[in-house]
Amino acid sequence: MQLSIRVDPDAPHSLQQQLFDTIRRLILDGRLRPGSAMPGSRAFSEQLGVSRNTVLLVYERLIAEGYLQTRPAVGTFVNRSLPEQSLCLPRNPVFASPEPTARAPRFRSPRVPIRAQAVVNPNRHRLAIDFWVGRPDPHTFPTKAWRRRLLHHLSIGGQPLTEYGDPSGLSALRRAIADYLGPARGINTGPERIVIVAGIQQALNIAARLLVHDGATVVLECPCYQGAAYVFEHHGAHLRPVPVDEHGLMSERLPATPVSLAYVTPSHQYPLGGTLSLERRIRLLEWAEETGAYIVEDDYDSDFRHAGSPLTAVAGLDPQGGVIYLGTFSKSIGAGLRLGYMVLPEELVEPARTLKALLDNGNPWLDQAVLADFIASGSYDRHLRRIRQLYRRRRDCLVESLRAHFGAVRLSGLEGGMHAVWHLPTEYPSAPELQALALEAGVGVYALDGGGAIDFDRTNYRERTLLLGYSSLSETEIREGVARLARAFNGPNQLRTGMVGDHPSAAA
Ligand SMILES: Cc1ncc(COP(=O)(O)O)c(C=O)c1O
Missing domain, CATH: 3.90.1150.10 (Aspartate Aminotransferase, domain 1)
Incomplete structure (x- = not known):
């Protein structure tokens, strides 16, 4: 570990004295905790630009006064039982905390509400x-298949592990997802329209940054998923709830006024569980066409269809390219992976990729490589x-x-x-x-x-x-x-x- 310490050759006290005082102060302040390892004398002297002897003499003195202890052939450590009187020493004025001074408050109430959905059950x-x-059931996580692929990719990783990748995600994963979406969800896309994200939650944030500007209207199902509503609310959207019944969003109730986007869960409406009928899907698309709104289709748990065949996703029925389709592996594999994806209309791909780079420079390579392999090999199916x-x-x-x-x-x-x-x-x-x-x-x-x-x-x-x-x-x-x-x-x-x-x- 490198300690954040400096010494000044032009200061009135000797380098040795400065170093002694600083380490002692870090120990007394509790910033260097009992038991923590001190840097080796050679590396420390190089870091500080002082002779190794200076460091050794300071360590010797701190050991003699009971602040440090050595363990032969292991290293030098902060003493676990510091001499009581050293902790009670009247503080040298140099070390005393400055008198609290009035300062301007740093935190001002946010202009827009910040609230989050309950991701972890508090009870x-x-x-x-x-x-x-x-x-998902934790026992269903494909541990063996994952471990095998993880070790394989780790052993051949090399460069991709040390370099930045494409912020829109690993091309092998985007290809595997595109190949899956055709037969499974009726979405005809190539990898170039896909951006890998840290779950649908991040996709919602990207969609909001792209499309929601102060006062923009966002249509939501009522009731709907908190995680989506709170993102749009946070971006200053004017929320326009539209009721749902047992067949999902009542598309005949969509507003005629201009709307930026409509957030919908057609496969399994969250929370009421209705499946949006084909008739309503088509009405929704016509409405989006008429009003110029984008549709954000959250397909969070469509992998589980228990009765009949799954309906084609709204994005698969859309010839005009006005749907942003969101998918996740949180339900089918595990939320701890934090892996999902967006399928975007052509004009939004590059802006979304740029936003993804602004947010985090892309998802971890290793997880993406394992998942790509898991899907492409047929194991996912x-x-x-x-x-x-x-x-x-x-x-x-x-x-x-x-x-x-x-x-x-x-x-x-x-x-x-x-x-x-x-x-x-x-x-x-x-x-x-x-x-x-x-x-x-x-x-x-x-x-x-x-x-x-x-x-x-x-x-x-x-x-x-x-x-x-x-x-x-x-x-x-x-x-x-x-x-x-x-x-x-x-x-x-x-x-x-x-x-x-x-x-x-x-x-x-
Ligand atoms: C309707 C809905 N959309 C999105 C998500 C979030 O999924 P992710 O883990 O991919 O962020 C959830 C999570 O429970 C959800 O219920």
Whole structure:
């Protein structure tokens, strides 16, 4: 380690004295912590531009006074048990902290709101079973295949590991994604229209920087994903919520006034889970054409289609090139990878690439190389087939368990994705109340706010829908979790009676 220390040959004190005082002050201030290693005398003397002997004499004196200690053949360290009196020494005026002086406040309230979606469940430590939304099962991470490829690429990495790469991402990865998107999502693109990003969250930030200028109008689904709403809000957009129903965005309700962009989740509307019908997709595209708006299509969990074939993405139906398509590996492999991508209309590719360079000069090469190989080799397809089946079984298990305990529950969003939406009957307590009761019982279920969604219009959904993610829980955990919910909702704290247990199929 290099210490940030300087000595001045023209100062009145000797170099030795200056060095002694400075190291001693760093130790007393706690900036050099007990046990930390001191630099070797040769390297330190070269760094400071003083003779090695000077450094050795200073070290000797600090050792003699108990600030440092040597471990033969290992090095010199800050003493772990500093002499008590040295810590209590009256501070030499040279070392005393300056009197606090009035200074201008540095932080002024931001002009625009800064708030973030809940990425980590704050109550996770209190939960035995957590139906947290949109999380893949950690046991499904393809560890073996990943490790093998990681070691391989590490051994041949060389230059790409030490040099900057193309900020729009590794070309092999962009090629693999383009080849995947054709058959899987009906999007006909080459690698040149793809920019690799650190997840959809970064893609949203890039889209906002490209298209949202103060006062620009952004259409959002209502309710919608907090992470998107807060990005556009932060960029000073005027948010224009448009309601959704069980078929997604009500495209007949889109405004006729000029709009910069419309953010939509057509495959599996977040949070309510509807799939946008073909008719509505076409109406949306016509509207974008008429108003000159871009469509930002967030396809976060479209890899999981449990019933029927997936509909072609809106970007695949768009002959005019007005759709920015966003994809992620957070749901299909793992959010810890922080890897996603944008497929951009031609005129936005270069601006997006430039913004990506401004933000971070591109994603880490090694992760991209491993992922490219994982997709191109066919392993990704096999992985998806495996987890699709697993998640479908878990979805079925959740539906069965809810019916067994609560009767004819009304659910939506089951055709795809990783979570189910439970529409509560009016005689039940509200969703936030049930979320709180479940938490007491060590089970996580989520009203819209708690599940990363925002309901601008304060619709009934806020009170009457619960979100239950099932992908990361085993079937045993799902059954146990729902049984606990039934006990909690019907227990001594129950807010109204007769919720459960009066159904003929209710579990004993
Ligand atoms: C609707 C939606 N879009 C985007 C994301 C963020 O994905 P990423 O991890 O790629 O940033 C999420 C995460 O849960 C999501 O639910």
